[in-house]
Amino acid sequence: SELPPPPPPPRDGAPPSPPGAPLEPPEEEGGGGRAALARQLRERYEEVLRYRQPRAAGARRAVRPRERRLMDLAPARTSAEQQPRGRAAAERGRASAELGLEPPPLGCRELRAAGGVQYLGSGYTKAVYKAVLNRSLAVALKAVDFGGHDVARCVRQFAALADCYRLAAYKIVKEMVLLQRLRHANVLQLYGYCYQDSNDIPDTLTAITELGSPLEMIQLLQTSWEDRFRICLSLVRLLHYLAHSPLGSVTLLDFRPRQFVIVDGELKVTDLDDASIEESSCTSNSDCFMEFPARNFTLPCSVEGRCQNMNEKRNLYNAYRFFFTYLLPHSAPPSLRPLLDKIVNATGELHWGIDETAAQLERVLNLYKSGEYLQNTTRISKSEYRRVPEAFIPDENYRCWPSYHHKGCLLSVFDVNEAIEICDSYSQCKAFVLTNQTTWTGRQLVFFKAASNHIMPDPDKITYVKVTD
Numbered sequence: 001s002e003l004p005p006p007p008p009p010p011r012d013g014a015p016p017s018p019p020g021a022p023l024e025p026p027e028e029e030g031g032g033g034r035a036a037l038a039r040q041l042r043e044r045y046e047e048v049l050r051y052r053q054p055r056a057a058g059a060r061r062a063v064r065p066r067e068r069r070l071m072d073l074a075p076a077r078t079s080a081e082q083q084p085r086g087r088a089a090a091e092r093g094r095a096s097a098e099l100g101l102e103p104p105p106l107g108c109r110e111l112r113a114a115g116g117v118q119y120l121g122s123g124y125t126k127a128v129y130k131a132v133l134n135r136s137l138a139v140a141l142k143a144v145d146f147g148g149h150d151v152a153r154c155v156r157q158f159a160a161l162a163d164c165y166r167l168a169a170y171k172i173v174k175e176m177v178l179l180q181r182l183r184h185a186n187v188l189q190l191y192g193y194c195y196q197d198s199n200d201i202p203d204t205l206t207a208i209t210e211l212g213s214p215l216e217m218i219q220l221l222q223t224s225w226e227d228r229f230r231i232c233l234s235l236v237r238l239l240h241y242l243a244h245s246p247l248g249s250v251t252l253l254d255f256r257p258r259q260f261v262i263v264d265g266e267l268k269v270t271d272l273d274d275a276s277i278e279e280s281s282c283t284s285n286s287d288c289f290m291e292f293p294a295r296n297f298t299l300p301c302s303v304e305g306r307c308q309n310m311n312e313k314r315n316l317y318n319a320y321r322f323f324f325t326y327l328l329p330h331s332a333p334p335s336l337r338p339l340l341d342k343i344v345n346a347t348g349e350l351h352w353g354i355d356e357t358a359a360q361l362e363r364v365l366n367l368y369k370s371g372e373y374l375q376n377t378t379r380i381s382k383s384e385y386r387r388v389p390e391a392f393i394p395d396e397n398y399r400c401w402p403s404y405h406h407k408g409c410l411l412s413v414f415d416v417n418e419a420i421e422i423c424d425s426y427s428q429c430k431a432f433v434l435t436n437q438t439t440w441t442g443r444q445l446v447f448f449k450a451a452s453n454h455i456m457p458d459p460d461k462i463t464y465v466k467v468t469d
């Protein structure tokens with residue numbers, strides 16, 4: 001309900017080209033509102049510069065008011081169609097260098113030929129579209145949302161659409177710089193970007209990124225523990241990377257689940273416009289106060305006058321409150337529960353840092369993958385099973401939860417003994433079929449069946465039929 005209405009669909013199947021252009025460092029102007037807007041533009045511009053410069057470069061460079069346009073990329077009026085290819089590429093390369101980015105593999109040329117453009121969603125600032133580039137690559141396109149809260153509020157206040165666009169577009173620029181500098185399996189990949197003129201505003205920016213699907217908590221709660229654990233593990237790997245990133249310790253100030261998307265079952269951060277590397281300065285511990293809806297923490301103030309590990313701990317507590325409590329313990333294998341409860345408690349109390357938390361989750365992964373978690377359980381089968389190689393049972397499904405198949409009972413197992421244990425524990429289960437499919441941890445997928453009347457040949461599967469009860 002808090003989402004702004006979607007922007008109008010792109011005309012003639014063209015990619016969305018919302019107006020505006022970040023880019024020239026704003027000059028200070030006299031006079032109330034305009035001066036305030038100019039100041040905000042300048043602050044955003046300076047922030048982008050901070051992120052794009054390698055830390056080792058040392059002190060911040062002074063920003064010259066008339067410095068060349070920061071993101072004067074390949075404008076639409078010099079479209080790739082109208083100019084030799086080499087020049088377009090050269091312009092892109094030069095622009096990338098200005099941004100501190102590598103030349104993008106995808107740009108305006110590919111965007112103009114995009115197909116299947118579809119509105120995906122929007123937040124306060126950006127609208128996101130799905131599109132197919134080069135007829136094969138499905139990507140996400142991010143642009144400033146003209147109907148969005150950010151632009152609308154700014155226009156109401158300053159009545160200056162072009163500058164309000166620039167202010168919002170800086171968020172995309174910041175995100176692009178961060179996506180480029182923070183490279184990790186759980187950070188969305190930036191494929192490229194395009195500046196093109198729009199009706200009212202020159203040099204509107206579209207970022208081209210990897211496509212994901214929105215993270216739906218309700219949906220996640222209905223999936224297997226294995227898949228939910230994967231989300232938590234990818235989040236912890238991401239936070240571990242962010243705590244030790246090339247930019248320093250990065251905190252995600254906005255940590256709601258909608259800042260993340262799922263790509264092939266892995267969680268990836270997509271919205272980086274609220275990321276920050278500033279570590280709060282302090283003179284005493286009371287300056288290092290962290291407030292959350294249900295808990296507050298006071299962190300130690302270091303002798304250097306910085307709140308110790310505040311960025312890392314903020315991320316960790318948010319991971320606990322938005323993800324771990326919901327996703328980690330429920331329907332986990334019973335022998336892993338004590339360790340998982342320990343992880344949930346330790347992060348909820350901020351007793352551990354990210355290094356320890358990551359090490360503990362990797363430990364859970366190893367116990368699960370290696371089958372060690374099964375060792376404490378008694379593994380004597382109540383029933384006998386007849387092995388029928390190269391065979392499967394096409395029907396006779398029953399439903400179970402949480403199943404990998406919506407009609408049948410498809411679960412992952414470590415080995416055939418675990419499948420026997422599961423079948424033993426379901427009175428409905430009369431047989432099971434080992435498939436040749438595996439999950440992300442390498443566990444085998446098994447169909448549990450309610451009868452074994454029709455067995456069919458299949459070279460890739462093995463059927464086990466319960467012979468006694």
Ligand SMILES: Nc1ncnc2c1ncn2[C@@H]1O[C@H](COP(=O)(O)OP(=O)(O)OP(=O)(O)O)[C@@H](O)[C@H]1O
Pocket residue numbers: 120121122123124125126127128140142188209210211212213214215254258259261270271273
């Ligand atoms: N790469 C992507 N693939 C698929 N959907 C995405 C992608 N990136 C973003 N989205 C969807 O689009 C929505 C808006 O994107 P994004 O969060 O970047 O915009 P925003 O204006 O910064 O939002 P917010 O107000 O949450 O900060 C997201 O909630 C997400 O569901």
